[in-house]
Amino acid sequence: MNGGYSRRPGDHWYDDEAGPMVRPYALTGGRTRPGTAGAGLDLIAQVIAEPGAADDPSLTPEHTAMLALCRRTAQSVAELAAESDLPVGVVRVLLGDLLALGCVRIRGPVPPAQLPDVSILREVINGLRAL
Numbered sequence: 077m078n079g080g081y082s083r084r085p086g087d088h089w090y091d092d093e094a095g096p097m098v099r100p101y102a103l104t105g106g107r108t109r110p111g112t113a114g115a116g117l118d119l120i121a122q123v124i125a126e127p128g129a130a131d132d133p134s135l136t137p138e139h140t141a142m143l144a145l146c147r148r149t150a151q152s153v154a155e156l157a158a159e160s161d162l163p164v165g166v167v168r169v170l171l172g173d174l175l176a177l178g179c180v181r182i183r184g185p186v187p188p189a190q191l192p193d194v195s196i197l198r199e200v201i202n203g204l205r206a207l
Contacts, residue, residue: 126180
């Protein structure tokens with residue numbers, strides 16, 4: 077044993093307390109930022125898998141797992157990171173790859189300029205209360 081790490085023949089690196097460990101950069105091929113397709117992925121952006129996307133033979137197991145998480149219903153980038161137990165940066169890189177391949181659709185959050193004015197919402201609430 078060396079500093080809490082041990083090497084078992086034929087196995088991955090292990091931490092005695094945490095179990096098998098794979099560094100995040102190994103999952104993304106050393107990339108720390110998504111490509112241009114995935115640049116600026118917001119944490120609350122909604123991701124949904126395209127039908128048949130998991131059939132692409134060029135996908136890694138991590139890409140396939142990400143697709144499985146957002147196959148049935150749209151998931152936010154933050155939800156995907158939590159469900160996959162991966163750092164948000166890694167999830168953004170993987171989603172950028174999937175977006176570039178056309179395997180997912182991403183709906184960004186509504187820009188504040190397109191949201192209804194607060195005064196209109198107050199009038200609607202007051203109108204509902206008056207009923």
